[in-house]
Amino acid sequence: MARRLRGTLAGPGQAAQQASFDLVLDLCPSPLISSHQHPHGYYAPGPDEAARRAAASELLDMIGDFEKPKYFSYKERLCAHSRNERVGCNACVEICSAKAISGNGDRIKVNPYLCAGCGACTTVCPTGALGYNFPSAAHTGSRIKAALRAYVDAGGQDPVLLLHSEGGAPLIEAVQSDPAHGVPGRVIPMALHHTASTGIDVWLAALSYGAAGVTVLMTGAEAPQYAGAIARQMEVAQTVLEGLGYAGPHFQFLQVATPEELGLALQHAPRGQAPAEMATFNLARDKRNTLDYALDHLYRHAPQAVEAVALPAGAPFGAIAVNTQSCSLCMACVGVCPSSAVMDTPDLPRLRFVEQNCVQCGLCANTCPENAITLVPRMVFGAARKETRTLNESQPFHCIRCSKPFGTLHMVENMLSRLSSHSAFAGNLDRLRMCGDCRVIDMMQPEGEFAVPLRRPT
Missing domain, CATH: 3.40.50 (Rossmann fold)
Structure with a gap:
């Protein structure tokens, strides 16, 4: 870890400037760095003369090289901050009193020069993506x-x-x-x-x-x-x-x-x-x-x-409830789950769930296009906590042209109801019953040319 203090400084009415320093003595009446915890090497004694002399005296003694401790470890793959521009967990960003943590796309970014080592971010992190190292x-x-x-x-x-x-x-x-x-x-x-x-x-x-x-x-x-x-x-x-x-x-x-x-x-x-x-x-x-x-x-x-205990809203433990009437098994929730709590099944349209892994980040509920998912904060015990259970499943829908499975009956029915008036499908609703490849072939096929007989769903 480099020892240099980095930050953005600006006085009243001045444009912000990026700069790097080993030590800073801020003599402004109000600190230029307004975070609750100041970075190492930054002194803002305020207008009191005695405090200024004490800060200057301490700065004079700070001679030599030192290594700034890195208080945290970060496992990016576990981070539940965001997926697809939808924020899930923002706990570490909100609690950091040194303003050292910010969103960085689907992940977070920690400025190690600003980090003061309080460890609060690791305490509120539901997945363990942020871990405390001072000590472990x-x-x-x-x-x-x-x-x-x-x-x-x-x-x-x-x-x-x-x-x-x-x-x-x-x-x-x-x-x-x-x-x-x-x-x-x-x-x-x-x-x-x-x-x-x-x-x-x-x-x-x-x-x-x-x-x-x-x-x-x-x-x-x-x-x-x-x-x-x-x-x-x-x-x-x-x-x-x-x-x-x-x-x-x-x-x-x-x-x-x-x-x-x-x-x-x-x-x-x-x-x-x-x-x-x-x-x-x-x-x-x-x-x-x-x-x-x-x-x-x-x-x-x-x-x-007991089998389960209900927890207060916002607790990082729990289950999800899926409205099977609304869920189309699109598996969008599977794609955004950071902890593998929600899973699909490779060979069948089936949504599975492991409660032990769920951190209640809400990414699945925020992403679901059908608004079919609700968070259920609770703590479940015993074998039920670790078992994989099915939340929703359906028989696969087969393409009416090539018979390849490509979705579920519910999903196809939803497409028919939503896209029936779309110019690409008006008068050609059978295209919505085809897989993507066959749909393109059908759209490119000249009228009157011999076509493959369509298989109607039973």
């Missing part, structure tokens, strides 16, 4: 697993993970030094580069390892959209656990600014029901694989046997 989820998972195992082996009960970033450390230290209260013994602080970098996959894995709860601490210095994202993921995770019969709550989201507030909140840390047996799996590099491991373990030890 597998490394974080091994830390969580070791901490919980050591706590339980020492005789501890109802452990709660307290996930915090650098800004939360002084608050925790202040609470720990309070002789009257202190951090409860069952609360295990765990430092992260940023608390927005973990989400439902890591949290459910922690509960599978025996945690009674997960507390995420933010201090208010974080971008406001992070709080909303964490709260939504906690809602989905808690809904899943309650559906399986685990007594809760299991999650606590804290936004506090003083040790007193934090100390009081930790006295009410969650004490949810955990599985009777600790899981042994390790977190995978692939986010969806980790979720599968955690969900399978939680389902096997669930107090309540």
Whole structure:
């Protein structure tokens, strides 16, 4: 990773200019780069003289070469951002507080020079196309697993993970030094580069390892959209656990600014029901694989046997409902599905679906020309989650000229109703019952010339 800071700068009333710098000291009253998180090497102290002197002093000490960390990995093939100019998932673009992510056709583009490493994009990414590397989820998972195992082996009960970033450390230290209260013994602080970098996959894995709860601490210095994202993921995770019969709550989201507030909140840390047996799996590099491991373990030890749990709208898990009366089996949905949740059948007009793969991006519904697809947010468990099931099927329609199958009866009927008045087919509706090759031959054939007898559909 190159170390140079790149960006577009413009003062009031000035045209934007593209430039590259190692370090920037912005002395404007308002920062020229308005993102919540500024790029590494960019200082905007504002009009305060003391802050300006401190920034200048720090800049003078920044001598030498350094490598900017690359906080993320990107698997383009998994990205559900867009297909055919129709936007599906835009979660990473919307949440990035550094304005480092933008749409780039069917994929996204991340500016590594602007990326500040919060990891929020990887948390909200439903497919795992964006992965966090500072550190990886597998490394974080091994830390969580070791901490919980050591706590339980020492005789501890109802452990709660307290996930915090650098800004939360002084608050925790202040609470720990309070002789009257202190951090409860069952609360295990765990430092992260940023608390927005973990989400439902890591949290459910922690509960599978025996945690009674997960507390995420933010201090208010974080971008406001992070709080909303964490709260939504906690809602989905808690809904899943309650559906399986685990007594809760299991999650606590804290936004506090003083040790007193934090100390009081930790006295009410969650004490949810955990599985009777600790899981042994390790977190995978692939986010969806980790979720599968955690969900399978939680389902096997669930107090309540259920097949599915309804989830809030917008959850990245679920099924699709297909109106078979409207669906023409054109397979447009298959072509845009980024996760192979929707599939065709090579030799038959049949639409198949694997719920485990569905990320509810909506590309299939947005693309369907018949508006026949509806998203159904839910979590299904057991074998039903992984099985391939048929959503719609039909007998193939055969060309009335060469007998080659080229569509379905429903599709041909739709074409007849929509194109019967088209100049290319008026008076020649049989052409709509032909495959593409035979249709061209029939259109090019001079009138009166011997024609192949047509086979009428039965």
